[in-house]
Amino acid sequence: MSTALGRIIEVNGPIVTVFLPQVTIGEQVRVGELALVGEVIGRDGGRAVVQVYESTESLAPGQSAVPLGHPLAAELGPGLLGNIFDGLQRPLTEIREQSGDRIARGLTVASLDRKRLWHFEPAPDLSAGSTVAGGTVIGAVSETETIMHRILVPPDVNGELVNLAPAGDYSVEQVIAQVRSRDGAVHPLRLYHRWPVRKARPYGRRDQAGVPLITGQRVLDTFFPLLKGGRAAVPGAFGAGKTMVQQQIARWSNAGIMIYLGCGERGNELVEILETFPQLTDPYTGRLLMERTLLVANTSNMPVVAREASIYMGVTLAEYYRDQGYDVVMVADSISRWAEALREVAGRLEQMPVEEGHPAYLASRLSAFYERAGRVQTLAGGYGSVSLIGAVSPPGGDFSEPVTSHTKEIVQAFWALSKELADARHYPAIDWTESYSGYVDAAAVWWAKNVDPRWSAHRTEALGLLLQSDELARIVNLVGPEALSPAQRWVLEAAALLKEGLLQQSALDDVDSFCSPERQFALLDLLLDLYHQGRDLLGKGVPVQRLLQLPVLGRARRAKSAYSNGQMDGLKAFAAEMRDAFQPLSLEYAGSREGSA
Amino acid sequence: MRGKEYRLGSALRGGLLFVRGVPGVALGDRVVVRDHAGHTRNGQVIRTSEEVVLVQVLEGTDGLDLERTWTRFLEQPFEIALSNELMGRIFNGVGQPRDDRPPLVSSIRRNVNGSPMNPAARTRPREFIQTGISTIDGLYSLVRGQKLPIFSGPGLPHNRLAAQIVRQSRIIAERARFAVVFAAMGVSYADAHFFQEDFERDGVLGNVVMYINLADDPPIERLILPRTALTAAEYLAYDLGMHVMVILTDITNYAEALREVAMARGDVPARKGYPGYLYSDLAEIFERAGRIRSRSGSITMVPVLSMPSDDITHPIPDLTGYITEGQIVLSRELHNQGIYPPVDLLPSLSRVMKDGIGAGETREDHPRVANQIYASYARAIEVRNLASIIGTEDLSETDRRYLEFARSIETQFVTQGENEDRSIIDTLTLAWQLLSLLPPGELGRVREADLAKYHRQKQVAEAP
The missing domain is CATH 1.10.1140.10 (Bovine Mitochondrial F1-atpase; Atp Synthase Beta Chain; Chain D, domain 3)
Structure with missing residues (x-):
């Protein structure tokens, strides 16, 4: 019997209190007979409070709790693009093969296909003895026809390259390189590595240079432009056309990689993307749009804790492609549903609510999330960016509510959707009086140079x-x-x-x-x-x-x-x-x- | 533990029973509570710990005491029996008969909470359902697998409209493969009876399953009732391959019951006292509508919701609108003018209609006609507002035609009999007849070819 085996003390919705000394905040824990996974969000003496990613029905006090020793992490490697994942990065098509039309509980599904072989080309300038550091590109695989997936040394590894595999076909699990760090430890490198989603991936430095993100939508590009690496919000009452704006951005943006995050929204909307996107052509490459798109979906009927985690999963995937030198855009629909998941957990923990039931840390969590946007010089020395575009669903269309008002303080481009315009079938219903962009001056330089000085x-x-x-x-x-x-x-x-x-x-x-x-x-x-x-x-x-x-x-x-x-x-x-x-x-x-x- | 009864109740409050000292009770498990007179009630574990178990008593806690109440934990989740003999039956919220017939016996038992549908298994709603109601078919088409609520207000004819939709929906044409699941939460006896009679008169009762909780039944039962009803609907749709229409009435009563229990549990309130999880909770219900790629059946949902004080920004309609694929809004103003069904055109919406209409589905010009009627009516309402200030004398000739158009839309297009079943072609013909009140130059949302084909230029020469 494992010394670290604990037991369940209390089950309250998605919050499970376990007796489990010595676990760390953020650490993953498996609870109950179905081995449902959750993460530690609080400690009180020997007790740990665990938020569980799946429905906790049938869990009972006395059942086991086993710590897993690591936090929620994303698998980063080839095979992400064109896929649809849930908020925990489990591929939904694979889940369907395992458990049918409905998502069973306690499934363990690898994020990346373990069997598929990828053709790896090592970096020509590297060989045994070369010095590598976190972010160094050690080779590449062609992930899709249009996207070259650069294989990176994980951010926390550096040292001397012991060996590097020759060109050939490898699965993600095969070791393609070994690095000896200064302390003598040898790190095997594979086509993928893991990264904890709640921790921003490191980069060289921030880069202020700005190029507008072209969305092909006139009211955005011409009137309220967003820069690559910028932060934008799309608030709007229901029926104002939020989803349509987001989908148009996903379809037409000149981003290298597009991540569409369905966070607590309708299942049928994701289905629409799943069914229509594979038929769409990328206007920039003439290839299929899905070749540079990936979806993260945690619909409204899926468990709320996984919904809370999903935005971090999404942005971690975005940062990973940024680190390969791509301009990544993540569209998150909707940040309000994420905030509600946060509120639900806070409520179960009986934390004191401040505004409309939201916990006091809403604003800081929100700004920390948006802070992961930006254009950076990567560890490898190239440039990449993550642009974050978050939909906000204000209750009753009231922009003074907490999520909208905090978002307004954080983002630089605010694309306010107006119910009146939508009712007049003026689409996209972006209100020119309420919207603003702090990027106009930077965008003007680009427009003057590339389109027209006027x-x-x-x-x-x-x-x-x-x-x-x-x-x-x-x-x-x-x-x-x-x-x-x-x-x-x-x-x-x-x-x-x-x-x-x-x-x-x-x-x-x-x-x-x-x-x-x-x-x-x-x-x-x-x-x-x-x-x-x-x-x-x-x-x-x-x-x-x-x-x-x-x-x-x-x-x-x-x-x-x-x-x-x-x-x-x-x-x-x-x-x-x-x-x-x-x-x-x-x-x-x-x-x-x-x-x- | 199973079969063993405990008399360990420690507190009773707002439909909740707190039981101390029973170890290892699982969340969501079914509980039987027996009172001093030997009557049993159904309960469900909604929170559990080593010290205390919280049981939600679905029939309420009225008449219970702590000294003579016995609790039995069944060690199984809340399940209902399912078979094709559901049809024609009437049940309560926990699936027990309300029609003096024996309980359903079947080896197929399902957990009423279901489990979330994998988005990758879904397919888009896309087949047009003809309801025979011009406003819905023409402007806010209902498609199979959609969830389209009726936003109404106290005293408005939402039930009559819902009944008419059920009665006339062309799903009914496919007799063998259609079913109606009717879930009533906290409705009056008169309303429930109205539906029952309507189904009976129509001879469809054999295709209807009713789940009924009346206004004087325990409110807590309303929390489980839609889940029970939808479990039945899923069985009919995905096991038996039927096209199921689910009527849920009234969502407001459901949400109020949820608030009541949340308060008793001490949950932190968000807006207007409703718990923060109201959105997720409603989504669990509404998202059970849809279609699955590998199955032939479908669940189309028409929830009825009465907006407290006709306020569409109230949390219940507001959160519903964020989950459902559109809404049909009823207007008190139209109702007071004697217009039936009083569908308010401007705030109504159907999000998924574009996949269900047009060439091959209804008629090629349908999407543009819908758009045009909407745009022209919106313009007409602006003119009407202006006219109420400056009078009609100062209006231009075109603006006066808009006034006539608005009135005609309301009295001819929106208005129809409760038994009047218009085909989509009739609806479109009527739409063009009314659009022809406006000069072709005003109709920017349709194509030249549409105008040539359908516009009736009863010529008043355009102003030079």
Whole structure:
């Protein structure tokens, strides 16, 4: 009998109190006859409080508790991409083969396929005797057609390379290298290593250089940009289109690796991703999108403690690809459900609630999580980034609730979804008054250099028109449109054009679902030009009614769907044509105005 | 321990019985509690430790004392017997007959808590269910495997609407393979009777299983009732391959029972006294709807929920809306105007309809028509609000047509008889008839080809 064998004292929902001296906080423990796994979150004398990842039904006091000696860790190696894992990194398709349509308890399933062979190419510049350190790339395998998976020395290992396997096919379990550390210990290296999920993976240093993450969504890229390595939140009431925004980002972002984390959300939403993503083509490589995507799913009906762990699992996987030099984006839907899992555990522990039942440490846990985003120089010297985009589901759509308000203090890009816009079927329903981005200046440098130097000025002018029009709309609602001056009527029209022709973007429209930066700017330029032309004509005495009747307005509205990313010439030709459409009016009124002046 | 009775109750509080000194009792186990008169009640272990075991007494603790109450721990989880003889029967929340017929006997027994469906085993809801109700079929289509709640308010005709959905749903066309599971939590006798009569009149009673807990039955039983009902639904859908429609009414009563027990247990309240785990708890119920890739049956769920004070931001509708795939919202304003079913078009939504409609499913123009009706109606409501301030005289010709459109939508499209079963084609025809009140230039969400085919240009020449 093991000396470390303990016993269950109490079972209260997912919280199990065990008698088990000498366990460490964070250590994993197996409890009960089904050998359910949990982790120690508290100690009190000889007792340990364990939060169990699976349903604790049928556990009874007196049953065994066995410490496992290590914390919850991720297996990091080839075979992650294209897969769907639960919050504990168990592959769900493998679980299905073992336990059928429902997830049985107490299953042990390896995260990475042990049988599959990978073709390993050792790094050419390394050989026995080379000095290696944590993060050194000792070779690579081609994980998918598009993604080269670099095999890294685990962050906590360094020393002298004793040997390095030649090119060939290996399973993840086979030793491909040995490293002798300074103390003489020899560490066998495999294609994978483990890393505790609650601990951020080390890097060389933070890097401030910023390049915008292109999502192909105009309202995001043009108005509220996110940088690679940045932090963003998407708060919205139910029905505001949160999931759609997240899925669009997952589909179209120019990230090297995309991680989609379904945290406490609907099962059918993940199914939609599982069923549609494998058919989608990556707009950047022309290959399948799933080749650079991995899913972590802990749906709302799966146990809450695993839900709490799932965001750490997700971000650890993200950091691992970052350390290989990739720009990784993790979309987490939703952070509120994670916070609820935290609250549920806190409640069971009878911790004093502070706001709406949330524990006092909500804010610090939340900021510690988001802090794992960033662009870094990796241990190997390359550059990589983790961008975190978290959905927030505020109760009743109230942004002053604790999770939203704490998130607001942490993130730099805040994409506020508005119920009113969604109700008006303005999608994506991102509210231009409530949203903000702290990355605009950094993004402006990139846009000026790569797309057009007028980007920043255009953006400011367009936002100004939108805000001005909101003011005017309030007047109209009180006294009707007749009270406005012609110039004001034209502002309203210009804002309406911007909303329909630029901000609204249908995910279901094949032409417009993804909008290249060039086309984003061309559309913005076109609509502002239209506004300027009209404003000039108003100055010449043209009645606003004449302008509002121009058929070209309708075409400008639909230009986003009429010209694809590949038809920029057509779009430019249309812009010229539009200018011509104003000519007759300009000529007609040129004389009269000058005469009276 | 099994079969052994203990008289070790140490406290009774709010439906909970605290038993001291019984070692090794497992969480979730079934308990039989016998009172001084020899009557038994069902209980379930909801917390257990070496010192004290907490038993939730499903029939409530009224009339129990500590001195003469005996407790027996059955050392088995809460299971119900299942067979195809379920059909046509009426049970209470723990699966005991309420219809004076003998209990169901079967070798198939399942734990009412089920176990979570593997997301990788699911398949998307996608087959259109014709309910014969224009607002639902046309704008917020229900598809097989979806969970689409009715958000209602006290006194609104949600039960009549739910009954009409059950009655007219085309699943019924496939007689052999359809079933209705009706789960009533805390409803009035009149409401329960209304459904029963309706099923009977329709001759579908043989395809219905009813689980009933009335308003004067113990509230704690409401916590287990939907789980019992869904265990039966899962058996019918995945073992017998049936398409099952589950009506759960009323979710608000369920959530209130949950709050009551949470308070008695001393759980930390989150919003409005509801426990922090209300979301997860509701998700455990709602997520049992769906389809499984390798099985032929399906579970479509229509929960009925009355919003306290008609407030959609109240925690119950709010958390429900985050879990379900849309919602049908009923409007008191429309109801007061005598409109049935009073479906409020703007806040209603069906998230998964895009997979169930369009060419091959309903009709090619359906998605765009739904979008257009919605957009035009939203615009019409804006015009109506404006008109209520500045009067109709100052409105443009187009705006006046919008007013007419809004009224027609409400009186012709939304309004229909309780027994009026419209085909989806009839619904779309009606939709186009009403859209034709607006000039084609106003209809930006449909295609030119749609306009050419369906728009009835009863020409008032457009303003020059």
